[in-house]
Amino acid sequence: MNVETVSSGTSGLTFTDRVVELVSALARGEIERLVPERWMQSPVAYAYPEAARILGVAPGEEIATLDALEDRGILVAEPVTTVPICPFCHTYPLRVERLCRECGSTSVHRTTMIHHYRCGNVSPEETYRRDGELVCPKCDHVLRHIGVDYERPSGVWLCVDCSAVFDAPQLRYHSLTCGRPVPLDDVVDRELSAYRLSPDGSSLVSEGALRAAIERPDVTDSLTGLPNSAAVERSLELEKTRAVRYGTTFSLIGFGLSNGAELAERFGDEAVSRVMKTLATIARENLRAIDVVGRSERYGFEALLPETDEKGAEVALKKLTESAEAYMHAVGRDEAHRSAIISGEILHISLPESK
Ligand SMILES: [Zn+2]
Ligand SMILES: [Zn+2]
Ligand SMILES: [Zn+2]
Numbered sequence: 309m310n311v312e313t314v315s316s317g318t319s320g321l322t323f324t325d326r327v328v329e330l331v332s333a334l335a336r337g338e339i340e341r342l343v344p345e346r347w348m349q350s351p352v353a354y355a356y357p358e359a360a361r362i363l364g365v366a367p368g369e370e371i372a373t374l375d376a377l378e379d380r381g382i383l384v385a386e387p388v389t390t391v392p393i394c395p396f397c398h399t400y401p402l403r404v405e406r407l408c409r410e411c412g413s414t415s416v417h418r419t420t421m422i423h424h425y426r427c428g429n430v431s432p433e434e435t436y437r438r439d440g441e442l443v444c445p446k447c448d449h450v451l452r453h454i455g456v457d458y459e460r461p462s463g464v465w466l467c468v469d470c471s472a473v474f475d476a477p478q479l480r481y482h483s484l485t486c487g488r489p490v491p492l493d494d495v496v497d498r499e500l501s502a503y504r505l506s507p508d509g510s511s512l513v514s515e516g517a518l519r520a521a522i523e524r525p526d527v528t529d530s531l532t533g534l535p536n537s538a539a540v541e542r543s544l545e546l547e548k549t550r551a552v553r554y555g556t557t558f559s560l561i562g563f564g565l566s567n568g569a570e571l572a573e574r575f576g577d578e579a580v581s582r583v584m585k586t587l588a589t590i591a592r593e594n595l596r597a598i599d600v601v602g603r604s605e606r607y608g609f610e611a612l613l614p615e616t617d618e619k620g621a622e623v624a625l626k627k628l629t630e631s632a633e634a635y636m637h638a639v640g641r642d643e644a645h646r647s648a649i650i651s652g653e654i655l656h657i658s659l660p661e662s663k
Contacts, residue, residue, distance in 0.1 A: 323363070323530065327373060327522050330362045331382060334505040335513040342374065342503040344388055351635070352498045353391045353400040372589045374503050376533045380521065382509035385501035392495040394483035395627075397634035398593050401484035402495070406477035408467035415468040416477050420460040424451060432466050432473055486634035498593070531581055532588035535602035540610050543600045547612055551658045559613045559621035563591070563628060563652030568607025571644055579644035580607070583636070586645065590635055594628045610655065618657050625652045 321329075333339045339358060347355035350368030359374060360367040377383040393400050408416050422442070423430045429446035436442040442451040442458070451457045465477050481490040505513075512518040523530075527539040535543070547558045565571065565583065572580045584607065591601045595611055604610040613624060632650040635641075 321364070323533075324519065324523055326363045327377070328519050330359055331377070331505065331509060331518055331522070332513060333362065334383075335510060340504070342383075344500045344502065351399040352393060352500065354389070354500050356503075369585070369589070371500075372585075372592055373533055375592070377509075377522075378501075378503065381506055382512065382518075382521065383503040384506045385503055387499055387501050390497045390499050392481075393498045394481070394486060394488065394490055394634075395494050395496045396488050396490070396631055397483060397486035397638060398496065398498075398590060398631055399483070399485040399635065399638070400498075402481040402490065403484055405480045405482045405489070406465075407480060408470060408472055409474045409478050410472035411467060411470040413467055413469040416465050417468070419464060419466045421462050421464055421473070422451070423459050423461050424449070425456075425458060430461070432464065433460075434466060483634075485638040488634070529603040532585055532603055534588050534592070534609070535600060537602060537604045537610070540600060540602035540604060540612060543602075543612050547614060548658065556658075557615060557617050558658050559616045559618065559624075559654060560610060560656040561613065561621055561625045561628075561652060562604065562608060562610050562655045563625065563632075563650065564605070564608030565648055566607075566651040567647070567649045571647060574647070575644040579642070582642075583644050583648050586636065587632055587648075587650070590632045591628060594631050595624065599624075617659065618654065621654050621657065625654060628652065 334342075342356045342359050344354035345357060346353060347357065347367050349366070352368065352371065355367030356370050356374065357367050360370040363370050363373060374383060378385045391400050392402065394402060405414050406416055407414055419432045419434060421430055422433050422436050424444045424446070426449055427444060427447040429444055431445060433442075435445045436451065443449070444451060454460065464473050464475060466473055479492055481492060481495060482488075483490055512521050527535055529536040544560060550556050551558060565580070565587070568580060571583065587609065588603070591609055591611065595601055595613070598615070599611055599613050601609060601611040613621060616624065629650050629652045636645045636648045636650065
């Protein structure tokens with residue numbers, strides 16, 4: 309799939325034009341439903357290729373837009389599948405590793421135990437192998453007939469490094485994108501849905517009000533589709549009011565490209581825009597549904613985290629910046645992504661006043 313070819317064919321269209329075209333295609337019935345298809349190059353293993361084509365983005369990058377359209381009530385989501393993804397880099401390529409329960413080595417393999425009837429020795433088959441024959445390691449007798457001389461009571465696993473024998477190895481994921489080990493229970497479940505036009509979306513199209521609903525320039529950043537700084541500011545005011553009235557806690561964090569200007573110099577504005585879009589997607593993926601994340605400046609974002617104290621904000625910020633770095637710096641990303649430096653800070657904490 310070549311993105312350049314796709315966008316040059318429909319050059320001159322703004323991203324909003326493309327979103328309008330996508331929703332209109334649903335309204336005209338040319339697309340009945342957007343259904344996720346397995347897609348190796350997408351970070352979450354699925355993509356909506358038709359939506360990606362119309363939006364002029366690489367398959368996988370359209371997902372944030374579909375989520376945003378759902379948030380605004382234009383599309384209805386119907387859950388289809390769940391993909392386990394790495395909690396650090398938020399991509400799906402995960403390899404299952406099998407580990408020795410004793411020493412943690414990954415050099416483990418299946419074998420069988422052999423029970424020598426004559427002397428009663430029970431040990432892995434490897435301990436009996438000598439010059440192409442099975443010879444008992446305890447009594448030195450050659451084993452000839454299974455069922456007569458010996459039996460194989462069970463299949464087991466053997467560690468090559470420490471010779472430990474166990475029934476089943478310990479399992480763990482290994483992220484192929486960022487290289488980190490991931491305990492089985494730590495994977496993030498990314499839910500993927502099919503999307504169809506909502507009744508509200510349908511009315512917007514027939515009333516000719518779709519573009520205005522999508523653009524909402526007063527609230528939406530046109531590059532990333534996230535709320536803009538004014539919208540985040542309004543949410544912040546609201547949250548401050550809530551904090552005073554109900555004694556709730558919230559935090560505000562900021563993050564972004566600390567070398568954005570330098571990247572623009574080296575790779576051009578368009579390349580940096582792509583990096584900013586990637587960062588927007590990672591931020592949306594990493595934060596909770598109740599968090600409000602928006603673009604606050606040219607190379608920066610802010611996120612309002614309700615019900616989050618300083619400790620929680622630190623955790624969220626660390627997770628976010630680490631995910632972003634891991635994703636940006638993974639093998640196969642372009643030079644602009646790989647050169648991106650992500651930084652973040654806690655901007656504000658509101659704690660309930662002690663009485
Ligand atoms: Zn990873
Ligand atoms: Zn071992
Ligand atoms: Zn023996």
